[in-house]
Amino acid sequence: MNLSEHINTKTDRVLCPHCGGGALMLTQTGIIDMFEELRAYLNNKYDQPIALKINSGYRCFAYNEDLKRRGYPASRKSLHLKGVAFDIAPIGITPSTLVKDCQKLWKDKNILTGGLGLYAWGVHIDTGKHRTWDYRK
Numbered sequence: 404m405n406l407s408e409h410i411n412t413k414t415d416r417v418l419c420p421h422c423g424g425g426a427l428m429l430t431q432t433g434i435i436d437m438f439e440e441l442r443a444y445l446n447n448k449y450d451q452p453i454a455l456k457i458n459s460g461y462r463c464f465a466y467n468e469d470l471k472r473r474g475y476p477a478s479r480k481s482l483h484l485k486g487v488a489f490d491i492a493p494i495g496i497t498p499s500t501l502v503k504d505c506q507k508l509w510k511d512k513n514i515l516t517g518g519l520g521l522y523a524w525g526v527h528i529d530t531g532k533h534r535t536w537d538y539r540k
């Protein structure tokens with residue numbers, strides 16, 4: 404899915420893809436800015452365009468529970484429930500390269516917050532407390 408499928412620019416809300424319900428106002432969620440900055444950084448760095456497929460953005464409680472049942476790593480304390488997290492599958496670079504690029508970008512911009520998780524399918528980013536994890540299996 405593209406970013407445009409996760410936001411409603413008319414109502415200024417992040418959307419749940421399962422029910423279309425909305426979370427926080429975009430202006431309150433730094434996650435869109437974080438995502439756009441990352442995209443600009445990658446476009447600048449690499450010769451070929453790097454597509455960032457958003458596997459999961461905002462999730463309502465029901466959708467989160469549904470994903471959990473299907474084996475997706477969906478915690479009940481997930482920042483996806485607050486609309487401030489994205490799961491991104493990069494096309495053109497590996498997830499571990501994307502994590503390194505995120506770390507470089509955040510360091511360069513002196514961003515001292517945000518979660519960064521590496522999975523086999525891609526990367527989780529959020530605007531919560533700064534922490535990193537590697538859950539590749």
Ligand SMILES: [Zn+2]
Nearest residue numbers: 419421422463
């Ligand atoms: Zn929903």
Ligand SMILES: [Zn+2]
Nearest residue numbers: 488489490527
């Ligand atoms: Zn996530």
